[in-house]
Amino acid sequence: MKRFTIHFLLIFFLSINSFGQTEISGGIYENTIWTVEESPYIITG
Numbered sequence: 001m002k003r004f005t006i007h008f009l010l011i012f013f014l015s016i017n018s019f020g021q022t023e024i025s026g027g028i029y030e031n032t033i034w035t036v037e038e039s040p041y042i043i044t045g
Contacts, residue, residue: 022038025045034041 020038021040021042022034023042023044025043
């Protein structure tokens with residue numbers, strides 16, 4: 001049972017990050033800081 005709980009929590013926390021994604025399109029024309037809090041970054045153009 002303990003092993004199941006650990007796996008469940010691990011999957012839960014990994015899935016939380018997949019909902020907060022930032023899409024980037026167009027050119028980057030100035031210095032840009034990309035933070036971990038806004039990751040993952042999806043580059044579309």
